[in-house]
Amino acid sequence: MADIAFLLLIFFLVATTMDVDTGLTRLLPPIPEEDEKVEVQVNKRNVLVVLINRNDQLMVGGEFGTRVDELKDITMEFFLNPANDPTLPEKEEAEVQFPIGSSPLLPPDGMWRGMVSKGVISLQNDRSTTYKKYLQVQNELVAAVNQLRQDFCKLYFDKDYDDLNMNSPTEKEISEAIRNVYKMNISEAEPKNIGGLN
Amino acid sequence: MSKFKRKKGQGAQKINTSSLPDIIFMLLFFFMVSTTMRETEVQVQITPFEVSEVKKLEQKSLVSYIYIGRPARHLQGLYGSEPMIQLNDKLVNEEGIPTEAVQDFVLFEREKLPESDKNKMVMSLRIDQDIPMGKVDDVKQALRRAKALIINYSARREHNEQGR
Numbered sequence: 001m002a003d004i005a006f007l008l009l010i011f012f013l014v015a016t017t018m019d020v021d022t023g024l025t026r027l028l029p030p031i032p033e034e035d036e037k038v039e040v041q042v043n044k045r046n047v048l049v050v051l052i053n054r055n056d057q058l059m060v061g062g063e064f065g066t067r068v069d070e071l072k073d074i075t076m077e078f079f080l081n082p083a084n085d086p087t088l089p090e091k092e093e094a095e096v097q098f099p100i101g102s103s104p105l106l107p108p109d110g111m112w113r114g115m116v117s118k119g120v121i122s123l124q125n126d127r128s129t130t131y132k133k134y135l136q137v138q139n140e141l142v143a144a145v146n147q148l149r150q151d152f153c154k155l156y157f158d159k160d161y162d163d164l165n166m167n168s169p170t171e172k173e174i175s176e177a178i179r180n181v182y183k184m185n186i187s188e189a190e191p192k193n194i195g196g197l198n
Numbered sequence: 199m200s201k202f203k204r205k206k207g208q209g210a211q212k213i214n215t216s217s218l219p220d221i222i223f224m225l226l227f228f229f230m231v232s233t234t235m236r237e238t239e240v241q242v243q244i245t246p247f248e249v250s251e252v253k254k255l256e257q258k259s260l261v262s263y264i265y266i267g268r269p270a271r272h273l274q275g276l277y278g279s280e281p282m283i284q285l286n287d288k289l290v291n292e293e294g295i296p297t298e299a300v301q302d303f304v305l306f307e308r309e310k311l312p313e314s315d316k317n318k319m320v321m322s323l324r325i326d327q328d329i330p331m332g333k334v335d336d337v338k339q340a341l342r343r344a345k346a347l348i349i350n351y352s353a354r355r356e357h358n359e360q361g362r
Contacts, residue, residue: 009222017236018232021258021352022255023323023353024252024253025253025255026350028338030347125335127330127332130331131328135247135249
């Protein structure tokens with residue numbers, strides 16, 4: 001009996017893997033149709049340009065030599081613009097519908113009214129940038145937006161954003177509404193060469 | 199006639215093994231439940247990545263894998279050591295443009311999905327750390343052209359979060 005069990009055990013040890021599929025999920029922009037190439041005019045203050053050059057050095061918002069671990073705070077400040085700094089992005093009034101009665105801090109109709117940032121992050125990399133650096137930068141940008149969402153969720157619903165249960169309709173609605181308050185506005189430029197020859 | 203029988207030199211006492219199958223079966227069930235079948239053999243070298251903001255991919259049936267890395271050591275004699283693209287289980291080894299292979303791959307994988315899930319397809323990118331982004335950008339452009347827009351940069355969750 002034990003022999004059979006051992007045999008099966010060893011078979012499963014060999015034939016299976018433990019790894020779970022995890023990762024950063026991102027959405028690629030669709031390729032624009034030839035005839036509808038619209039140049040979107042965006043105010044300069046609303047864009048934070050993040051460049052990574054071929055030597056894996058960062059340039060964020062015109063300043064060279066930013067470290068990766070500073071990027072999260074820079075991004076959060078960019079989206080929040082707490083002091084209404086004229087060099088940081090504009091904000092516009094927005095209304096986001098939350099489930100009625102989900103939070104005591106919301107008005108009775110569940111409509112959140114507040115200022116939403118118009119900021120966009122533009123991420124550009126060189127063809128020789130290493131994937132490692134690129135993913136670290138992506139991670140910091142995503143981390144910044146997640147942190148903002150988390151703070152909002154904690155304040156209004158006293159819950160972690162990550163713990164929202166996607167199987168419950170109310171919490172799913174909350175999660176989607178928070179995503180509308182803080183949008184993941186990270187645009188990736190069309191690939192091009194920056195920083196000289198390859 | 200001696201009162202006490204001398205113990206025969208039998209050495210150590212035998213352990214009762216009647217519960218051994220139960221234990222092994224328990225281990226077996228643990229592994230059956232907690233692991234998944236190995237579906238593809240990765241033929242390129244990829245060092246796993248650790249970042250803090252990872253999310254789990256929920257529906258495995260929607261996921262296709264694209265690996266980019268240097269060929270595994272035993273294949274380097276065959277393919278050289280330049281970075282190569284592997285689509286699910288086959289290496290793209292034609293000299294030509296790998297982007298076309300990627301586009302064909304996307305179309306092929308999309309055909310396998312039911313009609314309702316066709317636009318939910320997720321491409322999981324498993325890329326080695328020191329691959330230059332040029333190669334990744336090419337693949338991303340190919341994915342955009344093939345309208346496979348949901349991508350997932352595969353990475354593991356960071357173990358220690360210091361002061362975040």
